[in-house]
Amino acid sequence: MSVRRHNSSRSGSPRGSRGHGRRLRRRQRRFAIAALSPLTAIAVLLLAAVTLAVWSCSTDPGYPRRRPAPLPAAAGDGATPTLADPAPAPIVISPLFEAEPDIRVRVRQAVETVRIECSTPIEASVPEARPLVLVAPVIASSLPTGLRLTSGVGEAFDIGPGLDVTLVPIAASGSSPAQRPAAHLRIDGTDFPGALTLRRASDTSPLAFDVIATMAIEDYLPGVLAKELFANWPLAAYEAQAVCARTYALFVRGLDRAAGRAFDVENSQADQVYGGATTNVTALRAVRNTRGVVLTYGGALFKTYYSSTCGGRAGSAADVWPISRGFEYNLAPPIQGAGRDHYCQAARLYRWEATRTADELGKRLAAWGRNAGHAVRSIGSVRGVSVEKVNQTSRPSRYTVIDDRGRTFSLSGEELRVACNFSAEGYPAITPQTRVNSNDLEFIQMPATELTFLVRGRGFGHGVGMCQWCLKGMADRGIPWDQQVLTFYPGAQIMRGYN
Numbered sequence: 001m002s003v004r005r006h007n008s009s010r011s012g013s014p015r016g017s018r019g020h021g022r023r024l025r026r027r028q029r030r031f032a033i034a035a036l037s038p039l040t041a042i043a044v045l046l047l048a049a050v051t052l053a054v055w056s057c058s059t060d061p062g063y064p065r066r067r068p069a070p071l072p073a074a075a076g077d078g079a080t081p082t083l084a085d086p087a088p089a090p091i092v093i094s095p096l097f098e099a100e101p102d103i104r105v106r107v108r109q110a111v112e113t114v115r116i117e118c119s120t121p122i123e124a125s126v127p128e129a130r131p132l133v134l135v136a137p138v139i140a141s142s143l144p145t146g147l148r149l150t151s152g153v154g155e156a157f158d159i160g161p162g163l164d165v166t167l168v169p170i171a172a173s174g175s176s177p178a179q180r181p182a183a184h185l186r187i188d189g190t191d192f193p194g195a196l197t198l199r200r201a202s203d204t205s206p207l208a209f210d211v212i213a214t215m216a217i218e219d220y221l222p223g224v225l226a227k228e229l230f231a232n233w234p235l236a237a238y239e240a241q242a243v244c245a246r247t248y249a250l251f252v253r254g255l256d257r258a259a260g261r262a263f264d265v266e267n268s269q270a271d272q273v274y275g276g277a278t279t280n281v282t283a284l285r286a287v288r289n290t291r292g293v294v295l296t297y298g299g300a301l302f303k304t305y306y307s308s309t310c311g312g313r314a315g316s317a318a319d320v321w322p323i324s325r326g327f328e329y330n331l332a333p334p335i336q337g338a339g340r341d342h343y344c345q346a347a348r349l350y351r352w353e354a355t356r357t358a359d360e361l362g363k364r365l366a367a368w369g370r371n372a373g374h375a376v377r378s379i380g381s382v383r384g385v386s387v388e389k390v391n392q393t394s395r396p397s398r399y400t401v402i403d404d405r406g407r408t409f410s411l412s413g414e415e416l417r418v419a420c421n422f423s424a425e426g427y428p429a430i431t432p433q434t435r436v437n438s439n440d441l442e443f444i445q446m447p448a449t450e451l452t453f454l455v456r457g458r459g460f461g462h463g464v465g466m467c468q469w470c471l472k473g474m475a476d477r478g479i480p481w482d483q484q485v486l487t488f489y490p491g492a493q494i495m496r497g498y499n
């Protein structure tokens with residue numbers, strides 16, 4: 001048996017004695033009986049709640065659930081769309097998935113303890129063992145030999161090494177991803193729809209475990225939108241973001257599952273920021289309005305990268321990320337950057353400036369080079385930085401850096417951005433005020449006693465694919481979400497991924 005009740009000091013029983021065994025069985029029975037009567041009450045309450053919810057949904061015409069997304073409608077203030085050729089977006093009724101997929105989100109990385117709250121009891125299960133029913137809150141903590149779960153009434157259960165523990169609100173037990181749990185598990189005030197899995201993360205620390213939230217993808221997306229966009233942005237911007245975020249998540253999910261990974265996406269900017277269940281009405285509505293809608297190229301999902309502010313010139317995925325074996329998806333035509341109108345002039349970092357002295361720039365580049373194993377590790381004081389190569393939108397993709405001994409070094413735009421911000425001994429830590437924010441840069445020598453460069457930059461982020469501040473600008477001009485996304489990903493098709 002891989003799950004055993006912890007022999008707690010409260011019982012005072014000698015471990016392994018027959019007497020203790022009888023007491024344990026009695027305690028288990030008492031626990032089961034004690035758990036039954038509140039459960040019966042909860043079941044009655046749930047039945048009432050479900051009845052109420054069904055009634056409420058069916059009488060609210062504004063927020064239908066599980067209805068196919070309507071065809072795109074004009075949004076924002078009703079102004080005339082300014083894009084040329086606003087061809088209607090085709091929605092091909094040819095689902096890529098048989099049913100709504102789930103998504104696994106890593107919501108805590110390498111923790112040694114976590115407190116999980118819930119308004120109902122929590123079911124904990126491990127492979128090949130009878131599930132446990134625990135009174136909330138449940139505290140999970142690392143042991144050298146596995147995990148200990150301590151329930152809200154002090155019962156402790158030890159889980160054997162190497163086993164994943166899956167927790168669900170008792171009301172959701174046995175439900176399919178298509179069915180919504182009536183209660184949410186909560187960590188540090190954040191509610192998570194669906195299940196939480198505690199998984200040993202020995203690659204990080206021998207005692208640490210990850211917390212992975214698994215939920216239906218349509219339940220995940222509102223929590224992404226609410227974090228990725230400002231609360232007062234228009235619905236059409238949220239709808240476009242929903243389609244991009246859904247496609248991104250499902251594409252990454254496909255890669256991760258093919259590789260046998262334990263989760264699909266991080267809850268951070270490493271993938272998409274996810275803040276748990278949300279009450280943001282625009283986010284919830286945008287996800288419902290675009291239910292199941294994804295972007296494809298050649299009939300398949302592609303990686304719909306997006307960033308905060310393009311600054312006017314879209315980046316190319318092949319310039320920013322690897323394109324070697326296993327990364328061929330970075331060659332997809334819709335994410336290579338193409339000339340288009342842009343609308344992100346209102347962004348705070350549409351244009352920005354930073355400064356670096358020649359010595360500081362050299363030291364930071366050398367420190368980055370030592371860390372990355374790049375030839376620039378031997379650079380001296382910098383004498384100039386020039387654009388070596390641009391993409392088809394004229395955004396620089398490579399730069400040449402020359403030092404005080406006349407040596408030249410070639411860096412990609414992303415390498416240069418990271419290197420400019422790299423920590424170097426003797427220089428202050430980078431702050432939002434001193435940070436180089438993108439890879440679209442111009443270096444100008446300033447008239448100063450010490451050779452200093454003014455770094456003039458455009459935008460914030462990698463600039464590939466959709467630009468969130470352009471979304472805002474387009475939505476404000478009344479451009480609907482389907483025209484927005486097709487502008488950012490030229491050649492892409494809008495498809496229904498599932499019904």
Ligand SMILES: [Zn+2]
Pocket residue numbers: 309310311312342343344467468469470
């Ligand atoms: Zn933009």
